[in-house]
Amino acid sequence: MKHLIAKVIQFSLGLALSLSTVSLHAEYPDKPIKMIIGYAPGGGADNLIRPIGEKLAKVLGTQIVMDYHPGAGGVIAAELTSKAAPDGYTLQITDSGPMTIVPNLRKVSYNPVNDFTPIAMVGSGGVIMVTQMNSPINSVSKLVEAMKDKQNTWSYGTSGIGGVGHLAGEQFKIATGVDMNHIPYKGGAPAIVELMGGHVPLLFSSLGAASAHLKAGRITALAVTSAKRSSMFPEVPTLAESGFPGFDATIWFGISGPANLPPKVSEKLTSAFAKILQDADIQEAIKKEGYEPMQFTPAQIKTQITQDLTRWSKVIVQAKVSID
Secondary structure, three states, X not given: OHHHHHHHHHHHHHHHHHHHHHHHOOOXXXXXXXXXXXXXXXXXXXXXXXXXXXXXXXXXXXXXXXXXXXXXXXXXHHHHHHHOOOOOOEEEEEEHHHHHXXXXXXXXOOOOOOOEEEEEEEEEEEOEEEEEOOOOOOOHHHHHHHHOOOOOOOEEEEOOOOOHHHHHHHHHHHHHOOOOEEEEOOOHHHHHHHHHOOOOOOEEEOHHHHHHHHHOOOEEEEEEXXXXXXXXXXXXXXXXXXXXXXXXXXXXXXXXXXXXXOHHHHHHHHHHHHHHOOOHHHHHHHHHOOOEEOOOOHHHHHHHHHHHHHHHHHHHHHXXXXXX
């Protein structure tokens, strides 16, 4: 009897060890992958990641579960990702805000360079400067001329404090040497409504929020803040072309995971995203949101984050930007 019990125990231990070994060496991924999104459903980040997520599910052969954690300009999502297990089952779509702007404005619990594994860059683009439909200000030169008239007080609106629109506005103030008051709104849509209602004369808006109104002729575009023109509105000049050489206020969106992802996992993910981002339908979906598709290596993404941290720090210090 004792001999039989010993045999049963030995078999059980062997089976457990065998199953454990199978689990350890299971092909990644063997369960759903969680994609953390730091903004509400229906926003730019959500619209970008959904078609990409559908393709990713097919390429990897697993489900991609969208997990929304809006708030604090994407910081909450970044904090969750940085603390997740480095196993490849938690990823995030992130952007310039929580990775390169907010860390210059207040203390965050993560290091943008060291606490993440960069996987892929999705797209980038500037914000667009717009005025009311019937405004006499229909070019950047006329805007600067009007702003230099000390009899008038100027203001500009954005979708909120600490975003690329806000920083672009402050960078524009530095470049022109004129003063404007910043009026932050709770999102791009209400900011557009306030512009059309005549409550603010100038708006630094995302292209996604402004596109329908521009196409309908309800507002007027002056310039985009990116280094290159937008394929969505190729007729709109850049600020660099409008008398401010070198002006570049760009937002980018990328995919990352927690630090220390196993090399085989990160390489498989990077390869999958590279394939997906070359798909014509995906590139069109990215452009539809006002961004240009990008192909960056993980090393290039890390370099971009490092450079942007320094670049935005200079703007924030010089313009004395605060989120308080």
